[in-house]
Amino acid sequence: MDPVDARLTVTVGDDDGTPVIALAGELDLSTAPVADDVFTRLPEPAGEVIVDMSELTFMDSSGLTVLLMAVNRGQALRLRKPSSIIRDLIAASGLDETLPVDS
């Protein structure tokens, strides 16, 4: 089992017709390609996609890149339950409107 995979687990699910991509673990430079792979395979544009971050313990600019590229392809992402640190990162990066939090 690739150790990179073990640090990040990506699961694709469904919530009433809306695709849900759950990220669990750490999203950084080395694990970003795993997440990017899943996001690029979404049919484009899929409309709204919920990104479940309830199990995501860490994200840096590499993770932001993955999300932003998905937005750039036309996905409308809504973040569900990001940690407060990740929320601060998004706010500090001026991405509150680009990556809104699902309430």
Added chain:
Amino acid sequence: MSAVVTDHEPVAAASDDGPATVVSRWRRRFRWPHRLTVVVVAVGLLATVGLCLVSRLNYLHSERRQVSVQAELAASALGVGPVDIQRRLGRPATLAAATGDLGLFEDAIKASLPSPFASVELFKAVDGTPQPSDSLGDPPLLDASSDQMQDILGRALSSGSLALTRIATDAEQRFGYAMATTVDGETYVAYAEQVLPGNRHVQISASSPLSDLNFALYYSDTQNSDTLLETNVSEDDLPIDSGTLAHVTIPYGDQVLTGVVVPRKPLLGVFAASVAWLILGAGFILTVVMAVLTERLQRRRAIAERLASVTGELYRTQRGVAETLQTALLPKDLPRPSNLAIATRYLAGTEGIEVGGDWYDLVTLPDNRVFFTIGDVSGRGLSAATMMSRLRHSIAAYAVEGNAPATVLAKVSGIIDLARDQHFATALCGILDLGTGTVSLANAGHPPLVLVSADGAETVQAPIGPPLGVGTSYRPAQITLSSGDILLAYTDGLIERRGESIDDGIAHLCEATRRDGDLESLLDTVLATLVPHGASEDDTAILGLQWTP
């Protein structure tokens, strides 16, 4: 850079048949063995030789004992002879003495003729001198009147026990025995002769204790061809003087016989005799095998160590290249306007060996103003560095055109295509008026400026727009500096730590700053406090500006 490490020299593919080529090829491949191998060989050889010696000595000792034992057995067997002779002569003598009937003596003697005795002579002592009295069997070899006869008769008379002599010619050999007895006051001496092998040669039966031995038996303790009694080897092989010898001494009558024995083949068996050589051979082979194995293992370990060190070298070299490139991409000489102190720092992150995308820049504008920028391209590597270079120059170009910071960011954001470039960037830029101290600035997703004034340090509040490449609308902010105020622009490597919020990092930065001392020492303090041991995962760039009107 060639980093291939092998244990084999490349061999020419061309024809290579000459012995000189083979020798020179071997000479290129030859390496001195490692010290451990030499130790293994030394220990192996020493142990083998030692064991071999011990085994050999043990074998020789055992064989010597075996030879002695068998020699003693043979001697005992031979030593029975005189006892028998003594009985054959003595019993009749005692009988005659007891009955006073000499005829009984003669009758009893006849039982011993012709074997073991060939002849028996009876002498009567007359005035102490033995005179022939009777003769039984063949005539004796020894003449009755000879000195030798007189000598043995005299010994028999004086000792009262069995006397022995030997008569030897080239063709014949006999023992002569003499024993005295007294009958009716008269003293008689019986002289008997026993035939021995004339050619001195005997065959030994397989059941005899002498069967595995070569031996030579001699009359008296002088051992030469004259005194040789019998042997089972040819006379050309005498004397027996080499090999595991055993000497025996056999009392025979009033004389002694002496003998030498030596084994004709390994008494303890061929295997026992070869054990020492087997140990030597096996030990030698084992030592060679161990040495080859040790050498192989040492070489492999050496290769692994070399590989590891080469890998480490390559890593360090690549980091060096990355740092050199980074330095090349950053502005070398920032302008030095009066009224403005400028200080910069760049600290490469520990994560990976690729060049990063952090930058700072400062350009002078007309009317005593400067345009400053701090920026951070996401990710690492050549593509991030390339984008950083593009951004820096584009921002400088838009700035020099006279655009406001918010406009510059909007225009620059438009030249980034996230899908194509695969990176986004954060940036903060502003225009500082060196005459008035006003600063107008705009922020694209970047950590806020820290203002260090006489009252302390705090962040400069400004609306945070989206990163470059994501959005195109930015709102400006404005502040006014007091004389001596310091503006700190930095990238997130300075404040971002795993598990910690950015706000906490920014708070730490504010706590670490104070406006005593000069700008350079402030930056040093900040770095030392926030990035202890010079280790941050991410790159860190800092631009410090102090307005000194």
